[in-house]
Amino acid sequence: xxxxxxxxxxxxxxxxxxxxxxxxxxxxxxxxxxxxxxxxxxxxxxxxxxxxxxxxxxxxxxxxxxxxxxxxxxxxxxxxxxxxxxxxxxxxxxxxxxxxxxxxxxxxx
Amino acid sequence: xxxxxxxxxxxxxxxxxxxxxxxxxxxxxxxxxxxxxxxxxxxxxxxxxxxxxxxxxxxxxxxxxxxxxxxxxxxxxxxxxxxxxxxxxxxxxxxxxxxxxxxxxxxxxxxxxxxxx
Numbered sequence: 001x002x003x004x005x006x007x008x009x010x011x012x013x014x015x016x017x018x019x020x021x022x023x024x025x026x027x028x029x030x031x032x033x034x035x036x037x038x039x040x041x042x043x044x045x046x047x048x049x050x051x052x053x054x055x056x057x058x059x060x061x062x063x064x065x066x067x068x069x070x071x072x073x074x075x076x077x078x079x080x081x082x083x084x085x086x087x088x089x090x091x092x093x094x095x096x097x098x099x100x101x102x103x104x105x106x107x108x109x
Numbered sequence: 110x111x112x113x114x115x116x117x118x119x120x121x122x123x124x125x126x127x128x129x130x131x132x133x134x135x136x137x138x139x140x141x142x143x144x145x146x147x148x149x150x151x152x153x154x155x156x157x158x159x160x161x162x163x164x165x166x167x168x169x170x171x172x173x174x175x176x177x178x179x180x181x182x183x184x185x186x187x188x189x190x191x192x193x194x195x196x197x198x199x200x201x202x203x204x205x206x207x208x209x210x211x212x213x214x215x216x217x218x219x220x221x222x223x224x225x226x
Contacts, residue, residue: 003153034211036211036212036213038154038213042155045204045216045217045218045219046146046154046204046206046213046216047216048212048213048214051211051212051214052210052211052212055211057214071216087153089154091154091156091212091213096159096168097156097168097170098144098154098156098159098170098225099156100146100153100154100156101153102153102155103153
C-alpha cells in the first residue's frame with residue numbers, strides 16, 4: 001500500500017485558515033468515507049481530530065473540519081492558534097489495511 | 110477512562126529481540142481491534158498491523174511479516190509486539206492504537222526501540 005500524498009509543509013498566521021490536502025486513489029481515499037486526521041505535537045502520541053472524513057471527536061474544537069472530493073481529502077483549520085503548530089497526518093482504510101499520509105508540518109507564523 | 114500504557118524504552122544490539130507491551134484498561138479489551146504504528150526518527154507514521162482481539166488473528170502490512178509478531182493476552186488485556194533479528198533500521202517509536210468505528214481513537218504513549226551496536 002502506497003502512502004497517501006500530503007504537502008510537506010503549510011503555514012499561516014494566527015487567525016487565518018489553512019487547508020491540508022491528502023491525495024490517494026479510488027482504492028483508498030476515494031473508495032469510502034473512512035478517512036481520519038491526526039495531530040501530533042513533538043514527542044507526543046498522535047491524537048485523532050477528524051474521523052469518517054468530517055466527524056469531530058468530542059473535545060476537538062470546531063475550528064477543525066474535514067471534507068473529501070473524489071480521491072482527495074482535506075483538513076481545514078480556521079482561526080489558527082499558536083497551539084495548532086504540529087504535524088498532521090491523514091489515514092485511510094484500504095480494505096483490511098490502513099495507510100497514512102506522509103505528514104504535513106503546520107507552522108503558525 | 111480508557112488507557113493504553115506501553116512498556117518502557119529499549120536499547121538493543123543488532124540481532125537481538127525485543128517485546129513491546131501495550132496494557133489496556135477502562136474498556137472491554139475484546140470489543141475493539143488493536144493496531145500498531147511505527148514512527149522512525151524524524152519520519153511519519155507507518156501502519157504495521159491490526160489484530161482481531163476476539164480471535165487473535167493479525168493482519169500485517171507489507172514489510173512487517175517474518176520478523177514482526179503481534180499477539181495478545183486477553184487475561185491481562187494486553188497486546189504485544191515482538192521484533193526479532195533487530196536491525197538498525199528498526200530504530201523507531203512504536204505505538205499501539207485502539208481502533209473504534211471510524212479509526213484510532215486512543216493511543217499508547219509510544220515505546221522507543223533503539224538498535225545500536
